[in-house]
Amino acid sequence: xxxxxxxxxVCTNTRPPGHPRGCCDPDSxxxxxxxxxxxxxxxxxxxxxxxxxxxCLDQCEHGPTVVVYPDGVWYGKVELTDVNEIVESHIVAGxxxxxxxxxxxxxxxxxxxxxxxxSPQAGPAPNVSRGVSG
Amino acid sequence: xxxxxxxxxVCTNTRPPGHPRGCCDPDSxxxxxxxxxxxxxxxxxxxxxxxxxxxCLDQCEHGPTVVVYPDGVWYGKVELTDVNEIVESHIVAGxxxxxxxxxxxxxxxxxxxxxxxxSPQAGPAPNVSRGVSG
Numbered sequence: 001x002x003x004x005x006x007x008x009x010v011c012t013n014t015r016p017p018g019h020p021r022g023c024c025d026p027d028s029x030x031x032x033x034x035x036x037x038x039x040x041x042x043x044x045x046x047x048x049x050x051x052x053x054x055x056c057l058d059q060c061e062h063g064p065t066v067v068v069y070p071d072g073v074w075y076g077k078v079e080l081t082d083v084n085e086i087v088e089s090h091i092v093a094g095x096x097x098x099x100x101x102x103x104x105x106x107x108x109x110x111x112x113x114x115x116x117x118x119s120p121q122a123g124p125a126p127n128v129s130r131g132v133s134g
Numbered sequence: 135x136x137x138x139x140x141x142x143x144v145c146t147n148t149r150p151p152g153h154p155r156g157c158c159d160p161d162s163x164x165x166x167x168x169x170x171x172x173x174x175x176x177x178x179x180x181x182x183x184x185x186x187x188x189x190c191l192d193q194c195e196h197g198p199t200v201v202v203y204p205d206g207v208w209y210g211k212v213e214l215t216d217v218n219e220i221v222e223s224h225i226v227a228g229x230x231x232x233x234x235x236x237x238x239x240x241x242x243x244x245x246x247x248x249x250x251x252x253s254p255q256a257g258p259a260p261n262v263s264r265g266v267s268g
Binding site for chain 2: 003004007009012033047050052053054055056057058067069070071072074104107108
């Protein structure tokens with residue numbers, strides 16, 4: 001045993017319905033993280049892989065967002081039905097799932113095709129994460 | 135802008151007082167994550183570094199625990215007064231803080247000098263994280 005071969009971080013941040021940025025876990029159920037965790041367990045990978053909940057990854061417009069380290073591969077718009085493919089292809093076979101990857105130009109970008117520049121009139125966006133922010 | 139150069143994950147998991155495994159955020163205040171976040175902001179590193187809260191990293195006996203990716207460097211027993219040094223040395227200068235690093239043999243280990251094997255009589259440990267587990 002040693003450091004994890006792969007560490008999957010699944011954003012579980014929740015914002016109010018209708019928030020302009022959207023959020024990764026609108027119903028606060030953490031279902032996506034649970035699915036990753038159960039898939040890792042089912043495949044008996046827990047000694048080398050961890051699926052972790054995390055606070056806001058700040059890629060909200062692309063959510064639900066997942067980042068896999070140490071690769072630094074970001075996925076966006078991840079659905080429950082994508083989990084098996086990500087684990088099978090990326091975690092087991094070492095091949096990231098290209099169709100779900102966020103382009104490098106979208107990650108941590110002030111604006112991108114999915115994230116229009118905010119209106120100068122808009123105030124700061126409240127965050128109602130369940131106690132885990134940032 | 136692009137993927138973060140460094141992504142700092144700070145465990146904010148809370149367990150009940152006296153829990154045998156301990157936990158990383160006993161008073162549920164998230165103060166350690168806040169300190170990392172404010173230090174990153176103060177140094178104007180937010181475009182390339184993110185300090186994220188996360189659920190249980192499962193290295194509880196070494197907590198408060200922090201992991202820095204993509205390096206995969208784990209820190210244990212991190213105190214508020216250590217944050218400046220970690221940011222200065224590791225994040226700015228690229229030199230991990232050796233005195234705080236968890237040895238590879240301690241990370242994800244069933245037992246280590248800091249983590250005695252659990253008693254076979256002990257039941258499963260409850261987790262009272264503020265909604266973010268795993």
